[in-house]
Amino acid sequence: MFGVTILGNNSAVPAHDRHPTSQAVTIANEVLLLDCGEGTQMQIKDYKVKRSKINYIFISHLHGDHYFGLIGLLSSMALINRTTPLHLFAPPALFEVIQLQLKIADSSLPFQLHFHPLEKEGEIVNERKFTVSCFKVIHRIDCFGFLIKEKHKSRKINLPKALAACIPTMFYERLQNGEDYLTKDGKIVKNETVTLEGKKNKAYAYCADTLYTESFLPNIHQVDLLYHESTYLNDFEEQAKNRFHSTAEQAAVIAKKADAKKLLIGHFSSKYKTLDLFELQSKSVFPNTELSKEGVTYLV
Amino acid sequence: MFGVTILGNNSAVPAHDRHPTSQAVTIANEVLLLDCGEGTQMQIKDYKVKRSKINYIFISHLHGDHYFGLIGLLSSMALINRTTPLHLFAPPALFEVIQLQLKIADSSLPFQLHFHPLEKEGEIVNERKFTVSCFKVIHRIDCFGFLIKEKHKSRKINLPKALAACIPTMFYERLQNGEDYLTKDGKIVKNETVTLEGKKNKAYAYCADTLYTESFLPNIHQVDLLYHESTYLNDFEEQAKNRFHSTAEQAAVIAKKADAKKLLIGHFSSKYKTLDLFELQSKSVFPNTELSKEGVTYLV
Numbered sequence: 001m002f003g004v005t006i007l008g009n010n011s012a013v014p015a016h017d018r019h020p021t022s023q024a025v026t027i028a029n030e031v032l033l034l035d036c037g038e039g040t041q042m043q044i045k046d047y048k049v050k051r052s053k054i055n056y057i058f059i060s061h062l063h064g065d066h067y068f069g070l071i072g073l074l075s076s077m078a079l080i081n082r083t084t085p086l087h088l089f090a091p092p093a094l095f096e097v098i099q100l101q102l103k104i105a106d107s108s109l110p111f112q113l114h115f116h117p118l119e120k121e122g123e124i125v126n127e128r129k130f131t132v133s134c135f136k137v138i139h140r141i142d143c144f145g146f147l148i149k150e151k152h153k154s155r156k157i158n159l160p161k162a163l164a165a166c167i168p169t170m171f172y173e174r175l176q177n178g179e180d181y182l183t184k185d186g187k188i189v190k191n192e193t194v195t196l197e198g199k200k201n202k203a204y205a206y207c208a209d210t211l212y213t214e215s216f217l218p219n220i221h222q223v224d225l226l227y228h229e230s231t232y233l234n235d236f237e238e239q240a241k242n243r244f245h246s247t248a249e250q251a252a253v254i255a256k257k258a259d260a261k262k263l264l265i266g267h268f269s270s271k272y273k274t275l276d277l278f279e280l281q282s283k284s285v286f287p288n289t290e291l292s293k294e295g296v297t298y299l300v
Numbered sequence: 301m302f303g304v305t306i307l308g309n310n311s312a313v314p315a316h317d318r319h320p321t322s323q324a325v326t327i328a329n330e331v332l333l334l335d336c337g338e339g340t341q342m343q344i345k346d347y348k349v350k351r352s353k354i355n356y357i358f359i360s361h362l363h364g365d366h367y368f369g370l371i372g373l374l375s376s377m378a379l380i381n382r383t384t385p386l387h388l389f390a391p392p393a394l395f396e397v398i399q400l401q402l403k404i405a406d407s408s409l410p411f412q413l414h415f416h417p418l419e420k421e422g423e424i425v426n427e428r429k430f431t432v433s434c435f436k437v438i439h440r441i442d443c444f445g446f447l448i449k450e451k452h453k454s455r456k457i458n459l460p461k462a463l464a465a466c467i468p469t470m471f472y473e474r475l476q477n478g479e480d481y482l483t484k485d486g487k488i489v490k491n492e493t494v495t496l497e498g499k500k501n502k503a504y505a506y507c508a509d510t511l512y513t514e515s516f517l518p519n520i521h522q523v524d525l526l527y528h529e530s531t532y533l534n535d536f537e538e539q540a541k542n543r544f545h546s547t548a549e550q551a552a553v554i555a556k557k558a559d560a561k562k563l564l565i566g567h568f569s570s571k572y573k574t575l576d577l578f579e580l581q582s583k584s585v586f587p588n589t590e591l592s593k594e595g596v597t598y599l600v
Contacts, residue, residue, distance in 0.1 A: 013376045014342050020372075038372040039339045042314050062404045064375045072320075072338040072368045076313045093404040100400060104362045104393040106441050141406050 002027045002150060002202055002300040004225065006266065006292040007043040011231050011245075012065040014038070015270035019294060020065035023227070024049045025148055025204060026297075028129035033057040034146060034206050040069035041076050047295045051077070052084075056125060058132070059090035059118075060208035061143035067094060071101050078109045085112040089124055089134070091142055092117035118144050121219075127151070135219035137210035140244045145207040147219055154178050155195035162194040204300045205260075209267065211241055212250040217258050225300045226260035227292070229267035233277050236269075248278040252285035266292035302327045302450060302502055302600040304525065306566065306592040307343040311531050311545075312365040314339070315570035319594060320365035323527070324349045325448055325504060326597075328429035333357040334446060334506050340369035341376050347595045351377070352384075356425060358432070359390035359418075360508035361443035367394065371401050378409045385412040389424055389434070391442055392417035418444050421519075427451070435519035437510035440544045445507040447519055454478050455495035462494040504600045505560075509567065511541055512550040517558050525600045526560035527592070529567035533577050536569075548578040552585035566592035 003026050010018035020037025024044065031053040033040075044051055051073075059067045067090070077086070088094075095115045102108060116124065118134055121144075125132035130151050134144040153176035162172070167181050167189065175181065176198070181189040205220040206227045220226055228251035232240045240247050246254075248265055255263035263286050265278060272278070275291050282289040290298060303326050310318035320337025324344065331353040333340075344351055351373075359367045367390070377386070388394075395415045402408060416424065418434055421444075425432035430451050434444040453476035462472070467481050467489065475481065476498070481489040505520040506527045520526055528551035532540045540547050546554075548565055555563035563586050565578055572578070575591050582589040590598060 013379050014345070019342075038369065039342060042319075042339060045314070063407075064371060064401065064405060068368075068372045068375075069338065072364060075364045075368075079313050091404075093400075097397070097400055097404065100393075100397055101364065104391075104397065105364060107363075 002204070003297045004204060004227070004264070004300065005047060005049060005297040006294050007040055007047065007049070008035075008037045009266040009268060009292045009294050011267045011269050012063070013270045016273050018268065018270075019043060020068070021267060022069065023206065024054075025206075027148060027150065028127070029053070030055060030127075030130075032132070032148065035060055035066040035208070036068075036070040036073060037065045038068040038072075041073040043294070044073075052082075054086070055084065056087045056132070057089070058134075058146050059088070059094060060137075060145065060206075061139055061141055062091050062093060063139075063141065063209070066209070070094075071098060074098065074109065074113070075107075077111065078107070082111045085114060087114045087116060087125075089116045089118055091144075092119065133219070135216050137207050137216055138213045138244065139209045139211070143208050143210065145205060145210070145216060145219065147203060147205045147223070149203040150199075150201040152199040152201050154198045155191065156198045158194055158196050165189050165194050167194060202300045207254075209244065210246060211244045212246050212254070214254070214257060217254070220254075220258045220260065222259045222261075224261045225264060225298060226255050226258060226262070227264045227266065228254050230265035230278055230282065231267050231269050233272065234281055248282040249285055252282040252289060255286045255289070261288065263289045264292050264298055265289060302504070303597045304504060304527070304564070304600065305347060305349060305597040306594050307340055307347065307349070308337045309566040309568060309592045309594055311567045311569050312363070313570045316573050318568065318570075319343060320368070321567060322369065323506065324354075325506075327448060327450065328427070329353070330355060330427075330430075332432070332448065335360055335366040335508070336368075336370040336373060337365045338368040338372075341373045343594070344373075352382075354386070355384065356387045356432070357389070358434075358446050359388070359394060360437075360445065360506075361439055361441055362391050362393060363439075363441065363509065366509070370394075371398060374398065374409065374413070375407075377411065378407070382411045385414060387414045387416060387425075389416045389418055391444075392419065433519070435516050437507050437516055438513045438544065439509045439511070443508050443510065445505060445510070445516060445519065447503060447505045447523070449503040450499075450501040452499040452501050454498045455491065456498045458494055458496050465489050465494050467494060502600045507554075509544065510546060511544045512546050512554070514554070514557060517554070520554075520558045520560065522559045522561075524561045525564060525598060526555050526558060526562070527564045527566065528554050530565035530578055530582065531567050531569050533572065534581055548582040549585055552582040552589060555586045555589070561588065562598075563589045564592050564598055565589060
């Protein structure tokens with residue numbers, strides 16, 4: 001399963017039973033946590049996300065509604081004696097905060113916390129079954145989006161055909177990577193005659209907090225699921241720009257220009273009690289829009 | 301109304317829909333916040349505590365389950381443009397954390413935050429209608445309890461009698477303080493002939509996190525309501541001591557020795573799903589015990 005569980009879909013001030021930003025991305029039996037607003041550890045519990053499967057946490061930027069829940073989550077992991085190492089990707093200054101908070105509590109973590117400072121764009125995780133890259137979005141302070149991609153082999157072995165062609169099994173991995181096979185007597189076995197098309201590598205892009213910008217379109221081109229913030233409705237387009245946020249319609253324009261398959265919108269301002277208009281305004285531009293709802297898992 | 305609303309009654313790891321420590325004490329139409337664990341701002345909202353009436357926050361010690369919600373609360377106060385000054389009493393290092401978190405978010409508060417470092421015991425607030433003192437309890441790191449006392453005048457004017465004795469109104473305040481009045485022709489009007497007994501000054505003591513100790517008994521002598529932590533049941537007495545915490549029965553012994561009118565217990569360990577045994581074990585020593593329950597207000 002490759003899916004995104006929404007833990008918090010609201011902007012800065014928690015309201016209307018909506019919480020600050022956090023998402024749990026399940027991929028290859030791991031859980032990647034994207035941002036960690038206050039209360040994330042409670043949301044994780046309420047929505048049955050497996051805390052023990054979280055080995056990677058990514059913090060987009062250092063506004064509190066995206067990280068104030070992190071230290072509580074780390075502390076709880078420590079109190080239940082986690083020993084598995086944890087990888088944390090975040091703007092550099094966050095490490096200082098964590099270290100200070102541990103110091104003043106006279107505490108330490110019983111597990112290794114590998115802190116990876118986010119400073120430039122590019123691939124930051126390369127696991128057996130997925131990769132994660134980060135890219136810059138435009139907010140009041142440094143802010144990163146994340147692109148999570150499956151990593152399947154490009155081709156699948158067509159076993160009866162491969163056996164019939166007498167291809168040694170040790171060459172199968174190269175077949176999966178699309179290579180042709182050269183027999184001992186110099187004949188070429190074309191790759192497509194002994195393999196089938198592989199599983200498509202799906203991709204999820206999380207664009208964090210950003211004003212409307214086309215600058216990161218190349219990073220999110222044709223993703224299967226695009227999360228783009230939509231803090232405001234059209235009536236606050238000016239305010240959105242001033243505060244480095246976007247409207248629902250702007251999110252939809254980006255999804256359209258990125259040629260994304262599906263759009264998920266969130267980070268709703270507390271000023272809006274209901275969310276119907278967000279859906280309406282986004283769908284008017286990009287029909288395959290869904291409102292992010294807390295506790296719901298959206299398949300990529 | 302002088303009462304204590306429980307916002308979080310659990311110890312460090314949130315569980316069983318119980319939250320980390322925070323209490324809202326209502327006195328003289330103000331709300332004093334005692335500790336501020338993660339999620340306090342959401343609890344405040346859920347339990348209809350008026351955020352705008354909070355002008356004083358007291359943090360007992362720097363373990364995260366007592367303060368991780370503070371920065372979120374301050375940030376929300378900032379986002380809704382609070383301008384009223386706020387007084388924060390806490391161990392000195394907390395100010396450094398707050399300043400660092402504001403700095404990395406490139407933010408500032410639109411209201412004055414008066415930070416009062418807690419370093420020694422004594423009176424820390426002297427308002428027209430109440431006082432707050434702090435006292436040391438014994439925990440793994442520096443930790444303070446707080447004593448909140450009403451401040452009524454000791455005597456109430458018996459108006460018909462005072463008028464009949466021709467006492468000038470400008471002397472009334474001295475009458476309320478218990479003084480006799482000397483007439484121009486040298487006669488003494490005894491205070492008790494022109495005044496009535498005043499309203500009793502009630503007191504609430506919050507003992508934060510502490511191991512069993514009689515060291516602060518003088519500070520909580522005969523309080524009307526005593527909150528004493530009870531992290532564990534009798535079966536974990538040894539662990540309680542090692543972790544600088546108390547059992548429900550130990551809390552009850554302290555309430556008895558302090559000659560408190562009523563005991564409120566809380567800070568329950570996550571290992572206990574239900575709380576009945578806490579009540580039972582405490583009541584066996586101190587019958588007037590109540591379990592602190594989230595969302596409930598206990599009158600002092």
